[in-house]
Amino acid sequence: MPQTEIKTRQVETDILVIGGGTAGPLAAIKAKEKNPALKVLLLDKANVKRAGAIAEGMDSVNNAVIKGHATPQQYVKEITIANDGIVNQKTIMAYASRSEAMIRELDSWGVKFEKDEIGDYAVKKVHHMGSYVLPMPEGYAIKKHIFKQIKKLGVEVSNRLTTTRLLTASDGRIAGALALESRSGEFVVIRAKAVVLCTGAAGRLGLPASGYLFGTYENPCNAGDGYSMAYHAGAELSGLECFQINPLIKDYNGPACAYVTGPFGGFTVNAKGERFIKSDYWSGQMMLEFWRELESGNGPVFLKLDHLADETVTKIENVLHITERPTRGLFHQGRHTDYRHDLVEMHISEIGLCGGHSASGVWVDENARTTVPGLYAAGDLCNVAHNYMLGAMVFGAIAGQDAVDYVAGLELPDLDEAQVAAERERVFAPLLREEGLEPAQVEYKLRRMVNDYLQPPKVTRKMEIGLVRFAEIREDLKRLKANTPHELMRALEIYAIVDCAELAALASLYRAESRWGLYHYRTDFDFRNDAEWFCFVEVKKGADGRPELFKRPVDPYIVPVGDDERNAYNELRIDTAAE
Amino acid sequence: MPHLAQPSVTIDPDKCIAAKGCRTCIDVCPTDILALGPDGKVHMAYDECWYCLPCQHDCPTKAITVSIPYLLR
Numbered sequence: 001m002p003q004t005e006i007k008t009r010q011v012e013t014d015i016l017v018i019g020g021g022t023a024g025p026l027a028a029i030k031a032k033e034k035n036p037a038l039k040v041l042l043l044d045k046a047n048v049k050r051a052g053a054i055a056e057g058m059d060s061v062n063n064a065v066i067k068g069h070a071t072p073q074q075y076v077k078e079i080t081i082a083n084d085g086i087v088n089q090k091t092i093m094a095y096a097s098r099s100e101a102m103i104r105e106l107d108s109w110g111v112k113f114e115k116d117e118i119g120d121y122a123v124k125k126v127h128h129m130g131s132y133v134l135p136m137p138e139g140y141a142i143k144k145h146i147f148k149q150i151k152k153l154g155v156e157v158s159n160r161l162t163t164t165r166l167l168t169a170s171d172g173r174i175a176g177a178l179a180l181e182s183r184s185g186e187f188v189v190i191r192a193k194a195v196v197l198c199t200g201a202a203g204r205l206g207l208p209a210s211g212y213l214f215g216t217y218e219n220p221c222n223a224g225d226g227y228s229m230a231y232h233a234g235a236e237l238s239g240l241e242c243f244q245i246n247p248l249i250k251d252y253n254g255p256a257c258a259y260v261t262g263p264f265g266g267f268t269v270n271a272k273g274e275r276f277i278k279s280d281y282w283s284g285q286m287m288l289e290f291w292r293e294l295e296s297g298n299g300p301v302f303l304k305l306d307h308l309a310d311e312t313v314t315k316i317e318n319v320l321h322i323t324e325r326p327t328r329g330l331f332h333q334g335r336h337t338d339y340r341h342d343l344v345e346m347h348i349s350e351i352g353l354c355g356g357h358s359a360s361g362v363w364v365d366e367n368a369r370t371t372v373p374g375l376y377a378a379g380d381l382c383n384v385a386h387n388y389m390l391g392a393m394v395f396g397a398i399a400g401q402d403a404v405d406y407v408a409g410l411e412l413p414d415l416d417e418a419q420v421a422a423e424r425e426r427v428f429a430p431l432l433r434e435e436g437l438e439p440a441q442v443e444y445k446l447r448r449m450v451n452d453y454l455q456p457p458k459v460t461r462k463m464e465i466g467l468v469r470f471a472e473i474r475e476d477l478k479r480l481k482a483n484t485p486h487e488l489m490r491a492l493e494i495y496a497i498v499d500c501a502e503l504a505a506l507a508s509l510y511r512a513e514s515r516w517g518l519y520h521y522r523t524d525f526d527f528r529n530d531a532e533w534f535c536f537v538e539v540k541k542g543a544d545g546r547p548e549l550f551k552r553p554v555d556p557y558i559v560p561v562g563d564d565e566r567n568a569y570n571e572l573r574i575d576t577a578a579e
Numbered sequence: 580m581p582h583l584a585q586p587s588v589t590i591d592p593d594k595c596i597a598a599k600g601c602r603t604c605i606d607v608c609p610t611d612i613l614a615l616g617p618d619g620k621v622h623m624a625y626d627e628c629w630y631c632l633p634c635q636h637d638c639p640t641k642a643i644t645v646s647i648p649y650l651l652r
Contacts (some may be wrong), residue, residue, distance in 0.1 A: 046609040050633040055609055160611065182611060212650040214610065214627045221609050251651050327630045327647060334652050486611060486625065 006428055008187045013041040015403050016177060016190055018163050019198030020044030021052015022389055023379030025146045026396030027196040032153040034404045040155050045162040046221055049147050053200060053219050054389060057140035057323040059260050062388040064134035065099040069123040072096035076559040078129045082283045082569050083359055083385040084515050086536060089558050091384045094366040098394045109145045112138040124263040128279040128569055139323045161188060162489045165423045166233040169413035174374035178423045185485035187424055191415055193407040194374045196399045199226030201380040202500045206350025207447035208253050215253050217246055217349055226381040227353060228496035230362045236371040236540045238363040238383040240507035243519045244354035247290050250347040254325035256303040264312050266305045270298040277572050282357060284517030285569050291348055291518050302343035313339045351455055353500055356380040356387040358519055368399035376403055430491040436481030439491040446473045450501050458522045463505045470502050503539055503547060510549045511537045586623035587648045594642035595620045604634035604643055
């Protein structure tokens with residue numbers, strides 16, 4: 001196929017929102033609500049109706065901050081402690097203070113939340129300290145309620161567009177994005193005054209133990225594109241050494257899910273049937289205790305429900321088998337596992353990058369602004385620690401509203417034709433090549449190397465070797481061959497995965513200490529060193545085109561943390577089980 | 580579009596109404612692995628299923644069955 005046959009289309013909008021999962025729709029809705037005269041374009045590489053991590057809904061809100069159950073100050077303190085102190089409290093406060101209003105708004109859209117007999121939200125305790133979990137009895141329908149608002153407000157939607165690079169203007173501000181239409185193979189130039197990046201976690205980074213490329217916990221379409229695009233546009237990325245690692249159902253790689261079962265009496269046990277952790281909340285320290293149990297000879301580790309009454313188990317099944325990853329039930333059926341009689345084997349997942357479940361993401365302030373003017377980030381892509389679904393919605397809303405103010409009075413930035421031409425050449429090279437490497441094989445090799453060299457415990461020499469391997473694979477990308485636009489999309493995703501792997505390794509090597517339990521457990525520096533490392537590790541593209549690493553200080557806390565509380569999340573283990 | 584020998588997403592050809600213009604399952608698949616064949620029916624073209632179920636749940640004629648991919652069973 002010659003270059004001349006590639007069709008190019010140009011689109012202009014005021015605000016471009018990239019990612020139709022959770023944060024993106026709220027950004028688009030709130031921007032359009034605030035100024036209906038603006039053009040707001042929401043796009044996704046899949047279909048906004050079912051895109052993102054909550055394609056099949058969600059069982060509960062993990063971080064509901066509701067008056068009478070919790071205060072924003074209490075929540076900010078809990079997440080500060082759970083994240084070993086390295087947080088921008090102003091961002092967490094921005095979330096926490098808007099949490100209840102967002103729940104009430106979703107409620108008004110038709111989203112059902114569990115309530116007690118007097119109509120109060122039925123908040124459950126799962127975290128180590130406070131209570132923030134609010135079940136959603138009909139959580140499978142949440143995307144439908146959100147999509148209804150998108151249509152109602154007249155947000156323009158474009159599906160099957162894989163954005164590959166952001167456009168920047170000569171003054172450094174954001175100018176739009178470039179995309180591949182993954183069915184027609186069309187090249188799309190999108191000019192915009194502001195861009196909100198909501199592309200989710202880098203969920204296709206490590207290789208699942210099953211060896212199945214798409215057997216990921218996160219939606220596998222979230223290949224790390226947003227991390228890569230933000231990096232190449234000059235944005236600062238934060239905490240990429242704070243990996244996402246989850247305790248998941250072994251082989252299935254979906255949540256077990258102790259979050260849902262905990263309030264019903266379910267919990268995690270070792271092979272002896274003993275409970276060994278006090279809290280099933282997904283903190284780095286919890287993951288470390290889980291890993292230690294697996295390695296101690298007390299493993300495997302299981303989710304235990306077989307002691308519960310039949311009707312209780314049925315209730316749990318009616319939540320777990322209809323939301324988030326509903327094929328859980330099908331998987332158990334195939335393995336002849338019945339919660340009533342059998343324990344559910346769990347395991348430590350491969351690594352990923354995610355703000356929602358840890359803290360690795362594009363740096364944003366409390367207004368969801370990145371360090372590039374006009375570029376916003378929200379949801380799992382941004383570095384707001386332990387953000388989850390509701391945080392994605394709130395930060396999406398913050399970004400959308402702030403972007404409206406930003407674009408007021410602005411003209412479209414000039415289009416840099418050289419950027420367009422260079423990207424067009426990069427994007428279509430695998431399709432134009434006569435022969436070459438199959439994208440799936442290159443991706444398999446890359447992600448196997450990520451497992452071999454980056455999976456914690458982190459070892460300096462291993463990570464250094466990993467960087468050499470990633471560089472070799474980066475060279476191999478020049479030989480990728482795609483036969484269809486669909487394969488071309490997959491080929492381009494590998495570029496993003498290589499970027500994420502390299503940046504994750506460099507950030508991990510830079511932070512010469514251990515922190516966040518298993519997330520950044522370095523055998524060479526097996527201790528927390530607050531004197532030198534009580535800071536964010538940041539990375540951005542340097543003037544020479546190479547990653548530049550630096551420290552960013554943690555701003556003074558707006559919610560103080562007492563000395564007696566600082567280590568609360570390090571005290572999760574039930575000691576008797578370790579012997 | 581290629582047909583896979585052992586697809587984890589199977590479509591009952593007697594129930595599939597793609598020939599009448601239905602594209603629901605093709606549209607909602609996050610990994611875009613479902614395609615229209617020359618026979619006017621939908622089939623799984625790429626081995627990239629996330630076993631997530633929107634195709635099965637949104638199909639208006641209940642023509643789709645999603646199985647767990649072989650490597651995970």
